[in-house]
Amino acid sequence: xxxxxxxxxxxxxxxxxxxxxxxxxxxxxxxxxxxxxxxxxxxxxxxxxxxxxxxxxxxxxxxxxxxxxxxxxxxxxxxxxxxxxxxxxxxxxxxxxxxxxxxxxxxxxxxxxxxxxxxxxxxxxxxxxxxxxxxxxxxxxxxxxxxxxxxxxxxxxxxxxxxxxxxxxxxxxxxxxxxxxxxxxxxxxxxxxxxxxxxxxxxxxxxxxxxxxxxxxxxxxxxxxxxxxxxxxxxxxxxxxxxxxxxxxxxxxxxxxxxxxxxxxxxxxxxxxxxxxxxxxxxxxxxxxxxxxxxxxxxxxxxxxxxxxxxxxxxxxxxxxxxxxxxxxxxxxxxxxxxxxxxxxxxxxxxxxxxxxxxxxxxxxxxxxxxxxxxxxxxxxxxxxxxxxxxxxxxxxxxxxxxxxxxxxxxxxxxxxxxxxxxxxxxxxxxxxxxxxxxxxxxxxxxxxxxxxxxxxxxxxxxxxxxxxxxxxxxxxxxxxxxxxxxxxxxxxxxxxxxxxxxxxxxxxxxxxxxxxxxxxxxxxxxxxxxxxxxxxxxxxxxxxxxxxxxxxxxxxxxxxxxxxxxxxxxxxxxxxxxxxxxxxxxxxxxxxxxxxxxxxxxxxxxxxxxxxxxxxxxxxxxxxxxxxxxxxxxxxxxxxxxxxxxxxxxxxxxxxxxxxxxxxxxxxxxxxxxxxxxxxxxxxxxxxxxxxxxxxxxxxxxxxxxxxxxxxxxxxxxxxxxxxxxxxxxxxxxxxxxxxxxxxxxxxxxxxxxxxxxxxxxxxxxxxxxxxxxxxxx
Numbered sequence: 001x002x003x004x005x006x007x008x009x010x011x012x013x014x015x016x017x018x019x020x021x022x023x024x025x026x027x028x029x030x031x032x033x034x035x036x037x038x039x040x041x042x043x044x045x046x047x048x049x050x051x052x053x054x055x056x057x058x059x060x061x062x063x064x065x066x067x068x069x070x071x072x073x074x075x076x077x078x079x080x081x082x083x084x085x086x087x088x089x090x091x092x093x094x095x096x097x098x099x100x101x102x103x104x105x106x107x108x109x110x111x112x113x114x115x116x117x118x119x120x121x122x123x124x125x126x127x128x129x130x131x132x133x134x135x136x137x138x139x140x141x142x143x144x145x146x147x148x149x150x151x152x153x154x155x156x157x158x159x160x161x162x163x164x165x166x167x168x169x170x171x172x173x174x175x176x177x178x179x180x181x182x183x184x185x186x187x188x189x190x191x192x193x194x195x196x197x198x199x200x201x202x203x204x205x206x207x208x209x210x211x212x213x214x215x216x217x218x219x220x221x222x223x224x225x226x227x228x229x230x231x232x233x234x235x236x237x238x239x240x241x242x243x244x245x246x247x248x249x250x251x252x253x254x255x256x257x258x259x260x261x262x263x264x265x266x267x268x269x270x271x272x273x274x275x276x277x278x279x280x281x282x283x284x285x286x287x288x289x290x291x292x293x294x295x296x297x298x299x300x301x302x303x304x305x306x307x308x309x310x311x312x313x314x315x316x317x318x319x320x321x322x323x324x325x326x327x328x329x330x331x332x333x334x335x336x337x338x339x340x341x342x343x344x345x346x347x348x349x350x351x352x353x354x355x356x357x358x359x360x361x362x363x364x365x366x367x368x369x370x371x372x373x374x375x376x377x378x379x380x381x382x383x384x385x386x387x388x389x390x391x392x393x394x395x396x397x398x399x400x401x402x403x404x405x406x407x408x409x410x411x412x413x414x415x416x417x418x419x420x421x422x423x424x425x426x427x428x429x430x431x432x433x434x435x436x437x438x439x440x441x442x443x444x445x446x447x448x449x450x451x452x453x454x455x456x457x458x459x460x461x462x463x464x465x466x467x468x469x470x471x472x473x474x475x476x477x478x479x480x481x482x483x484x485x486x487x488x489x490x491x492x493x494x495x496x497x498x499x500x501x502x503x504x505x506x507x508x509x510x511x512x513x514x515x516x517x518x519x520x521x522x523x524x525x526x527x528x529x530x531x532x533x534x535x536x537x538x539x540x541x542x543x544x545x546x547x548x549x550x551x552x553x554x555x556x557x558x559x560x561x562x563x564x565x566x567x568x569x570x571x572x573x574x575x576x577x578x579x580x581x582x583x584x585x586x587x588x589x590x591x592x593x594x595x596x597x598x599x600x601x602x603x604x605x606x607x608x609x610x611x612x613x614x615x616x617x618x619x620x621x622x623x624x625x626x627x628x629x630x631x632x633x634x635x636x637x638x639x640x641x642x643x644x645x646x647x648x649x650x651x652x653x654x655x656x657x658x659x660x661x662x663x664x665x666x667x668x669x670x671x672x673x674x675x676x677x678x679x680x681x682x683x684x685x686x687x688x689x690x691x692x693x694x695x696x697x698x699x700x701x702x703x704x705x706x707x708x709x710x711x712x713x714x715x716x717x718x719x720x721x722x723x724x725x726x727x728x729x730x731x732x733x734x735x736x737x738x739x740x741x742x743x744x745x746x747x748x749x750x751x752x753x754x755x756x757x758x759x760x761x762x763x764x765x766x767x768x769x770x771x772x773x774x775x776x777x778x779x
Contacts, residue, residue: 486523586608705770
């Protein structure tokens, strides 16, 4: 006859079952990522095989009939690896990163059952009965904690990269089970140490789990949208950067560093491919096509129709401006048709125009325009410079803007943040860069003729039709603090040409005056204009003007595309006396960040228009008037934040300071009052500790009164000696000491002393009595 230990179930172990549950939750999180993108037959077949192998291993580990070795558990994580090769052979490959995550989940599942107690048979000589005992694991006792760590990491990682907002519920469920598991283990260890003195509360574990979940939710809500921009990962695993995915390191590391795939495909290791026939012709979309697809094509108006109203003396000026604009890179019109969706990029596996590693929510400029005639933006000023300053930093060649470098000569020596842009399908010689980019570099390339600054103040590769595909360009930008804007936006005297449409000019001036009324400071007025545009106007790229005055119609309907928001902000900034210009390029969406690849994919639909403002030291900075786009962050310095805080809250700070001084001067009375309030509460909640609480209260009062207990002196001797000259206090102290002795040493059945003795002791030895005793002892 077989017998089981009275308090053990051979096939069920609480610790093991909870660890298995946590591992299953992590596998469920991975399955939520894989299910929508994989063939159902292969996906569910893999799940069935994992479950079958797990059950078989579990039976082997629990049954004494089988010979068991821990190496058998390796069959569980091997199952998804075998399925990955099988799926690839069948023509339905599973993504490598998904197979890796599934393998990690099955490994945590194997570790969860690797330390469970295994029954073994023991034959007693004096009996025919076979008794089953439990083998205690020794060398594998750390596998279960490793299982918890693996399943926890896997759950949090998969939830963080999931696009489904409900995925956070999986993390909450995992955390709840984990807290339940840890609390139970804590109490079991505590009971083993002192079994007779532990009183377990059945509601402790549920309350602990509820409290942990509530704290998790509250902390998540508090930290929401306050963690800043996502930063790049040092390495990635996504084969999405081009090149040969088996042999090119850049193909498996996101945007890469440009070490082996600077400007070529497959295995080229230099920039020599720029001159090859691979880049002579291209069917890639230009920036003009992207804007036409996204915000609409420009209305076709012949130039002579727009010039027929010009007087003879103005015709030559208009002709010269148009010629210069066409030579410098064209123009940008605000009068556009409704956008149409074109399909010329949908047949490609990856629609990204470029890839960016760096902060998200920023703008990458491609063209800039400084002159507006009421409908069309053109560029008049020339910033062209093909002689950039060359600097060698850490064996890399950097080519810098002379104007910006003169303001910060030691910028590159400070080891600034370096960001990377990888050109994929951008059919333009312009280099997309963020605002205040001070220098650009390509690894292993020291060619000054490769870089220059165009007439519209954007970086360009002069003499080329476009930047070669797969070029990885390093950039570094200056950072602006709000203190710089407050300092360098004052005392600017800009001359603004009036618009041809007097009604639009008057309306812009009137709105600017209304929105900045009562606002002090140029920067504050500019922010007021931006806030009103973002709050009172609607962003709608589908909206089109019925007339040839789109700006006037935008101010009437208060709805339009981002090009109208940017134009309005630029013109209103000029009403404030500031230099402004229009910038077009790409917006790096925070939601497009690929955490596994370490970069952000910028699509053709991410084209954007914004406004740039010039400071009196020559630097330009962007503003974002279009709602739905993240505004540039100009953080104030600690000194500026302190001044603003003092200016806003000086009455409150004054009252707090007065109260703090008063509380410090009367601190003895406040502490004594706190002791009076806390002792009755503590004596009710902890009746067994009433004696200790009373003694702590009296000792604290004695310390405040100036007669503290000497270190090492017995409490009874100290109390009786302290109250020897006060009859009433001495009697209360003696009764309290006798009561404390009986409570500590006498058996519970002989305790018949009144329970109010500690209370009388605390009331008699109050602060006033102890001060009198201290005064008499010093006298």
